[in-house]
Amino acid sequence: MATDNISELRKLLVLKTIVETGSFRQAARKLNVTPSAVSQSLASLEKNLGKVMLIREKNSFRVTQECTELLKRAEDAFSALNGVLGNKVEKLAIGRLDLGSYESLAMDILPEMLKRLKQDHPKAKINLITARTSILLQKLRSGELCTALVTETDETKNFSSVTIAEDEFGLFSTAEIKNSDYSWDELKEIGFASLTPGPDGHATYFQRFLKSLGSDFKATVLSDSFEVLKNAARSGAAISILPKRVGLKPSSGLVELIQRPAGHEIELGKHKILIVYLDQCDDREAEYIAEAVRDIYCGINNPE
Numbered sequence: 001m002a003t004d005n006i007s008e009l010r011k012l013l014v015l016k017t018i019v020e021t022g023s024f025r026q027a028a029r030k031l032n033v034t035p036s037a038v039s040q041s042l043a044s045l046e047k048n049l050g051k052v053m054l055i056r057e058k059n060s061f062r063v064t065q066e067c068t069e070l071l072k073r074a075e076d077a078f079s080a081l082n083g084v085l086g087n088k089v090e091k092l093a094i095g096r097l098d099l100g101s102y103e104s105l106a107m108d109i110l111p112e113m114l115k116r117l118k119q120d121h122p123k124a125k126i127n128l129i130t131a132r133t134s135i136l137l138q139k140l141r142s143g144e145l146c147t148a149l150v151t152e153t154d155e156t157k158n159f160s161s162v163t164i165a166e167d168e169f170g171l172f173s174t175a176e177i178k179n180s181d182y183s184w185d186e187l188k189e190i191g192f193a194s195l196t197p198g199p200d201g202h203a204t205y206f207q208r209f210l211k212s213l214g215s216d217f218k219a220t221v222l223s224d225s226f227e228v229l230k231n232a233a234r235s236g237a238a239i240s241i242l243p244k245r246v247g248l249k250p251s252s253g254l255v256e257l258i259q260r261p262a263g264h265e266i267e268l269g270k271h272k273i274l275i276v277y278l279d280q281c282d283d284r285e286a287e288y289i290a291e292a293v294r295d296i297y298c299g300i301n302n303p304e
Helices: 003-021 024-031 035-049 065-073 075-085 103-120 133-142 154-158 175-179 184-190 204-212 226-234 283-301
Strands: 054-057 060-063 096-101 125-130 147-151 160-167 169-173 192-195 221-223 239-243 255-257 271-277
Touching: 003 024, 003 035, 003 054, 003 065, 024 035, 065 075, 096 103, 096 133, 103 125, 103 147, 103 226, 103 283, 133 147, 133 154, 133 271, 147 283, 160 283, 169 175, 169 226, 175 255, 184 192, 192 226, 221 226, 226 239, 271 283
Parallel strands: 096 125, 096 147, 192 221, 192 239
Antiparallel strands: 054 060, 147 271, 160 271, 169 239, 169 255
16 A cells, blocks of 8 residues: 555544544544644645535534545545554654753643643653753753753754743732832842843843843842742842743732833843754654643643
8 A cells, every 4th residue: 555545544544533532632642642743634634635624613623524424435444544554543652751841830830741641651751850941951962851841042042942832021029019119229229139141141032121121230139040039039038030920920929010210111022931852852742742731831821
């Protein structure tokens, strides 16, 4: 049987599984591939056929008459495919996963991520490393990791990546400081807490944010951990520069300040959260992790 024919039959099998399970996510789980791979397979099939198989609706889909007729005609082909492939499609089989995550997000994401990994890949051996982004990128370069969840830096441009989310920076303090309605000069007297520059300085987007705070802006507390910066603000020891995801979390006990130096337009920039991976690693693994992390992240930050 020609390779192209087998490829088309695989796409038909994906369509059949979507219809049988009633959802793209359940089809992906049954086939052991990513939901995005299921969507791409269906899109390719519909493009090749020139017909719509499924009509997407909010949180569901409707099967078209063309789809029903096609699947009925394809029953013999499915039997042939089973004979050739042993009832298998190309699967993502995770036997061992070496995954890195930067610290402040690890506490939010990793518990649910571990749960999903064990459900989808019960035999997988999982090695988790939490560290700051610069260390995780070093481990990627050395081959110790294949995939890592990191914050954007200038260095992440050297890796293949998938964007999970974008955030903005803000100034955060205790409610007591905010309610005191201090001027910018008075806030400077309290002091600011900021990320520690890396070997090559701060990431470009962070430099823009600092520049917008004025040429005389100086941090009195430096740390490479958002958790430390959050605690510094919570104690009242400093006003911390934090991603809004971190600073606005109810459990942080912090509030955002709106005071800015006179005559300065604040440059919020975009603080990206990325999945980065090595080209020689299985990109389907990165897609699977990205899909799961994005879903978990949205659930945490946009609860219904």
